[in-house]
Amino acid sequence: MRIVSMGLVLIISLIGVFIFKSLNLPIPWMLGPLIVMLISQFFIRKINLEWPQSLRNLGLVIVGVAIGQSFQFDLFAGMGWIILIMFAMNISLTAFSVGVSYVVQRIGNIPLKTSLTCTVPGGLSQIVTFAEEEKDINLAMVTYFHVIRVISIVVLIPFIVSGHVVSGMEGSGFKLETVLPLIILIAVAWLSALIGKKVKLPVSFFLGPVxxxxxFQFIHIETPEVPLWLLNIAQIFLGAYIGLLLKPHMVKVGARILFLGIASSIVLLLFTYIQSLILVFFLQYSLPTSFLSTAAGGLDQMSLIATSVGADISVVTVFQMFRLLFVFIVTIPLLKVACAWIDRRNSQKQRNEVDISKT
Structure with missing residues (x-):
């Protein structure tokens, strides 16, 4: 039954590619499967649509290899100034998301711990894991908010920057003699991802290969170039997986919460767009490079979109890696402190209410 489910997902994904290519829409190999898959599962109820995480991971490994091959070392020449900008942007984004959480709390009548966890600009897997470990946090609501954020960013950004595309990624066609070297390279990259997972490297199936x-580039070892056809396969794997993240049961959170999830994602996207204009002004990056660098999306997805729209992959990867580290080192510890403070405040409030009732 799982084979039938996966086969159906693949067919739906290919239909999505065909529709997007026919309409000349941006990034058809990822957005086509993502959007058509997202819509299809709300109508296909008799079959439980599945797409294994192992295929998503294989897609990440392929993209990671391609990103690594496109990386430019000269970016590090002016890194001191860029690090200050990255710090300022991540701090302001975190502060802005805290402000959004208070609005979400007021309008949605949501507990503060849940609203903070819903709006904090962290990685999907990291924040959901944090929510699972904390008490008194609505896990379903947190998952919905972050899934909506990821999907809205991945879907909307290509349309926003499509008018500013410099040049899409070019790649070689299918050549039989390159297949074996590519298989060996992907196998070695997969091994590096497993090692990265052992040492707790975030997004190890992407960063390990990168x-x-x-x-390899640093020690001058040449690797076979990832051809465009293989990158397209990776995009299908990733698009199908992301499209299946939003499950039908998630939309049962209520109309007000549905609206708040979408609205908060759009507001966050607008804030990062303003940040990207600052990068364009001060660092003279192109708009696609700047927007993909500041967007609060996943490192892997933003880097993949960068390859597709001709953005500076090195800049996008470094900015998104910094944001990921910022989430681990600053955002999540601060979120833990905030949740502990809220717990103490609520406990004190309950004790005061008990004391008043006794008197």
Missing amino acids: FLIIF
């Missing part, structure tokens, strides 16, 4: 290929 670091591996950058290391």
